[in-house]
Amino acid sequence: MARKSDKRPPQLKIAADLRAKIMSGELEPGEKLPSTAELAEAYSAAPATAHNATKLLQGEGFVYGQAGKGVFVRDRRPFAVRSAAYFDPAEQGVVYKLLKVAEVQAPKDVAAALGEARTVLRYRLMLRDDEPVEVSWSYYPLSLVAGSALTRPGRIHGGAPAVLAQLGYPEREFTDHLSVRPPTTEEAETLELPEGIPVFRQFRVIYSDADRPIEASILIKGGHLYEVMYRQVIQPDRE
Numbered sequence: 001m002a003r004k005s006d007k008r009p010p011q012l013k014i015a016a017d018l019r020a021k022i023m024s025g026e027l028e029p030g031e032k033l034p035s036t037a038e039l040a041e042a043y044s045a046a047p048a049t050a051h052n053a054t055k056l057l058q059g060e061g062f063v064y065g066q067a068g069k070g071v072f073v074r075d076r077r078p079f080a081v082r083s084a085a086y087f088d089p090a091e092q093g094v095v096y097k098l099l100k101v102a103e104v105q106a107p108k109d110v111a112a113a114l115g116e117a118r119t120v121l122r123y124r125l126m127l128r129d130d131e132p133v134e135v136s137w138s139y140y141p142l143s144l145v146a147g148s149a150l151t152r153p154g155r156i157h158g159g160a161p162a163v164l165a166q167l168g169y170p171e172r173e174f175t176d177h178l179s180v181r182p183p184t185t186e187e188a189e190t191l192e193l194p195e196g197i198p199v200f201r202q203f204r205v206i207y208s209d210a211d212r213p214i215e216a217s218i219l220i221k222g223g224h225l226y227e228v229m230y231r232q233v234i235q236p237d238r239e
Contacts, residue, residue: 094133177202191221
């Protein structure tokens with residue numbers, strides 16, 4: 001089967017190659033990028049094209065320029081997030097901003113996952129070093145959480161897991177469906193995404209005892225800022 005050629009503009013291909021080297025550590029924090037002329041020669045491109053590639057990376061926050069000195073790799077590795085149902089923001093150096101709490105009709109995929117359409121929505125923005133990195137919509141079955149702290153604005157000590165446990169629905173496991181796509185206008189503006197950056201979408205369903213779904217969340221992250229880390233304990237083979 002013949003391979004399809006990469007028809008992206010040259011500056012996007014150069015930026016993609018440099019981005020991959022930065023993310024892998026081949027180009028280290030503080031390291032100076034080759035000059036525009038050197039990049040143009042290395043990639044058989046026009047100097048203006050090489051310049052545009054580094055400008056793209058500057059817009060994404062991977063590199064920064066110093067007048068008269070060149071362009072350098074920023075110490076900004078992807079924000080690694082452990083695949084846990086909940087993490088304490090204080091432990092990660094991040095802050096949640098609650099944007100909306102309301103009783104809503106759930107989207108079709110959420111309603112199907114929860115088994116009911118009337119839900120309580122908690123809409124949040126997560127920031128790291130004052131930069132937006134994730135926007136999330138978390139839905140809870142109204143039949144479970146009516147009258148609880150989840151229906152009211154304001155921060156909750158221990159988060160949603162604590163409230164659900166108090167209601168008799170402790171979190172036991174969750175599933176993630178992961179995908180990458182272009183952002184909606186709302187997502188691009190809320191996350192202040194540079195042009196052309198895709199988003200990483202997690203559709204997460206959390207279950208309590210007897211596989212009862214108790215939360216469904218849509219988490220949207222900038223594709224240039226995040227990596228999700230999974231750890232699985234491998235059970236030894238049983239004879």
